[in-house]
Amino acid sequence: MNSRTHSTRWSSLAAAGALLVAVTVGAAAPALAAGAPPVGTTVGATAASAPATARPGPLDRESLARTLGTLPADITGGLVRVGGPDARWRGTSGEDVPANARFRIGSISKVFTATVVLQLAAEGRVDLDGTVQHYLPGLLPDGYPAVTVRQLLDHTSGLPGGGGLTAGDGSTAWFAAHKADYHSPGQVVADMLTQPMNFAPGTAQQYNGNNYFVAGMVVEKVTGDTFAEQVRKRVTGPLGLHATYVPAADDLTVRGPHASGYVDVPAAGGGTTRVDVTEQSPYPWAEGGMVSSAADLERFFDALFRGRLLPPAQQAEVFAVPDLPNDHNKNCEIGPTAGHACFSAGGMLRTVLPDGTEVWGKTGSRPGYSSGVFATRDLSRTVVIGLNPTGVSGEEFPTLWKLVTTGFGSGQVYGKH
Template sequence: MTSTTVRHRTDRRRRAGAGVIGALVVALTAGTVGGAQAAGRLPAPNAASLRASIAGLPNGHLTSAVVLVDGRDGRWSGTSGSGDLATGRPVAADGRFRIGSISKVFTATVVLQLAAEKRLDLDGTVQQYLPGTLPASYPPITVRELLNHTSGLPTGGDFGDDGSAQWFVDHKDEGWTPQQVVAEAATHPMQFAPGTAQQYNGTNYYLAGLLIEQVTGRSYAQEVEQRILRPLALRHTSVPAADDTRLPHPTAHGYLTVSTPDGGTRQADVTEQSPWPWAEGGMLSSAPDLDRFFTALLGGRLLPPAQQAELFAVPDVPNVQNPNCDTGPVTGRACFSTGLMRFTTPDGSVLWGKTGSRPGYSNGVFATRDGARDLVYSLTPTSREGASFAAQYGIAAAAFDLPALPGH
């Protein structure tokens, strides 16, 4: 380990991801970060705890970890494990990884910027901006309902994916267009009336990406580049072309464990794979770039005040996917805002962030709203279920001075 002290899936995988998210919320709410946050200060990052949170890699579940903790109370970065099992090269702290659903935060930011420019209305409907895209039988669905997952739209199908590691290894270069994803989802009935509940759903963000292209007349990639990547000098962040399976300068190679004919197992390299999740989950970035992006976003550099407020506006509706989306007085209620996710502790303190994963990569970005501290991590799990809750919580606990999990 080295360290420096100085910040579209199948329904089965959606459920697995939701479980990790829900568990993380529950565990975060078991902590007592509130006192330090309320005072606007946190202790300096605990280097020993952070090193311990990613020690012992590679192991049977993870091959590497990259962690960056930043904020006005101090900075720490560290790596662990192997960047390439074949060559033994070290992990690159500034390398790129597949950020998965953290892409949604970029998408939401662009949509909010377009709203600020009066080029779209958050209360305008998908049917208004993308006529003919959804079945005529569907009720009106607003742009805001897409972004905060209260649309009630059905989730997409599996396109033949059985959820196994071997299936993904065999099909990792294949993909589907956003139009195909939305069209397949639209063969199913609505899940609930728009605005009455919240269900985390990638279909919403494929539509948000298509909306960006319809309103601007430019590609989603061009809009993200012009509005976010260039102004913030995020040189290691990109929206790959649909047929570009490469991951330039990776933090580490991603692997999945698959069976061999002799009854054993091997680690199949899935670093190169289709970026077809696109505006929902197909982007590439690095820990330093995500740190810079999140700091700018929470600091109000990317959005005017009215749209900045939308980032923290969580609808007061039930969460139908995960009853533990939040705890305390809002148990079972929505926890996703317009692009972010809220973590509420029993004493009322709040963290804001987003998780994201693709096969071979599990990532997260979390922060205190006041900028006292933010955390970026990327792990390389060898299961399609992603990194375990315990592994992710251990890093968050070290970064935000939370209590350890019982039995860990």
């Protein structure tokens, strides 16, 4: 999904409704086990950092249950998982949402991709300051400015967003008709190159999924292996993330327990028809094609934040946000850091909640599925959310963000969002 399409995930909610809900509430979790590895304390490189509270506020389980239990009519189901030494809560909403549901995580896939690239950097197989032209000669046209691997990871490459091959006209009707279409990374990049550069590399930050198509191609080139196998060998296998995988090109299903995904398509005689899009192409690949579960995402973030996946030098990159202006990216227009870059070389978004709590994480979306995972640096709180929206223009985002802020005890959202 290109940057312009993805940015609509921050749009306003237009309608609300109620769904039948089955909510399960967990008890408070015990403290972290004695002898657990210390959480890393490296500091990101952003000049836009604002004062932030060390720990989130008290968990309001009733507000979480109420929000999850009154989902708008254009969200067919959802789940929430809150973890941390001082809070634990689990909830589901919707008739076909299992507590252990797997779902399409969209752009949360980028954090897995960045982790693999950073591991290769730690092994000396990838130089973050090395160029795409070096690792993938001929991929970019002659005369293109040098684009570094780090600029791919932190969205400062200036590469174009794409010509519409993978998004069509952006409508639910287009996606329903093209849900099984597969586009290889090479085809996506070729489509990207039909458009001009957005800005000179390293001068601004603009969220752009095409950066991660190219990053995945770098992984395959330097390892001689598939991207899917590298994720399995380096991340999901060692961590025991059995519900998390990169689907093969011809694998349209969500394996294991899952909720169905739907989109509402305008009907010829007026109104809408609800179309099942649970089975769809995994073409977003290293940019947004993975499947996971709430428990697996919580475990992945726990390992990543604790430094179990990366040595110190590369661990610092996970939280390093460049000191650059934001360029047409609504993800970076929330809160006190508005106008500045907000994405790190670890593929993650840094944001400060209205009460001052700093959290790191990522949202992701595919038609029928929208999700988010966020955590405080000290892992005192993690929040994972999966929703099943029927639109493709980000109408569900206010609901998702309300669940995020409530999960961190903030209890409020920024007015303009």
